[in-house]
Amino acid sequence: MAEARVERRLAAILAADVAGYSRMMGQDEAGTLAALKMQRSGLIEPTIAKHSGRVVKLMGDGILAEFSSVVEAALCATEIQREMARRPSPKGMQLRIGLHLGDIIIEGEDIYGDGVKGSPSPVAFAFHGRRSTKSRVSCRSRGGRSGRKH
Secondary structure (H helix, E strand, C coil), rough: CCCCEEEEEEEEEEEEECCCHHHHHHHHHHHHHHHHHHHHHHHHHHHHHCEEEEEEEEEECCCHHHHCCCHHHHHHHHHHHHHHCCCCCCCHHCCEEEEEEEEEECCEEECCCCHHHHCCHHHHHHCCCCCCCCCCHHHHHHHHCCCCCC
8 A cells, every 4th residue: 555645845943942941930830931921922933933934833831943944044043042132031031942954744734754853952052041153953864864063
């Protein structure tokens, strides 16, 4: 029996989370959630849209976004980090962001595959309390080779 053809495309994936989120929630759940929602609606989601990206999933403090351009994904990540450093963040919230370029499978509004699974943890790229001036994007080919950084 032939497999159904799946829709694939190359995409830049942005994965982000909040540094120290569990600790913040332990200290003040309601305040932390309010601060997170404010950052998402006031900065993160509009900046993703401005750079032609789309939010795929929200997971607690995490966000997964897809871009058709790795340049736009990197510009988006840089703008978010720059804005968070420029203006006081509620609850001292700091965002860690990782970028990955890879092949994804699209099913409805969701995405799957090595391009998503291979997305680096934001912890690998962002340091607590600092903003990086260099962008690194990890790439994974369908052949399984990984680890190249650009």
